[in-house]
Amino acid sequence: MERFKGGKKNKHIADVLRVTERSVDRWRRQWRERGEAGALSRGSPGRTRLNERQIARLERELERGLLAHGWAAQRWTLTGNRTLIGRLFHVSYMVEGTWRLL
Incomplete structure (x- = not known):
């Protein structure tokens, strides 16, 4: 927006x-x-969403930085965030859903 x-x-x-x-x-x-x-997205029906505990963990993992997760890039991207969410929680978000989450 x-x-x-x-x-x-x-x-x-x-x-x-x-x-x-x-x-x-x-x-x-x-x-x-x-x-x-x-x-604002109304979300997809039946779609798995991260709970508060998972969001807190995601924040901690993002703070650890890219190198801790195997990326050599200088900054996080939506695609990188999306990939990390998938790896940590086995949940798939579209890029725009990742943007809204973050």
């Missing part, structure tokens, strides 16, 4: 989040029509 407020183009947002422009267009339309509440 900050990207919408900042005037970023749909293509830029889609590229950063690795999603389609169509998805970003839908999110922007919902944001315009209903504000921030309209743009």
Whole structure:
């Protein structure tokens, strides 16, 4: 939503989040029509979500840094976060779901 407020183009947002422009267009339309509440994900029915204890563990693991988890990169990416969540909790998130979680 900050990207919408900042005037970023749909293509830029889609590229950063690795999603389609169509998805970003839908999110922007919902944001315009209903504000921030309209743009929030309602989630997939029956989808496994991290509980508070798991989120606390994820925060600790992210603080340990990339090297502790086998990455040589300089900073975390949504894809890296998504991969770490899968490895730690055996839960699969889409990139935009990871963005919302974090």
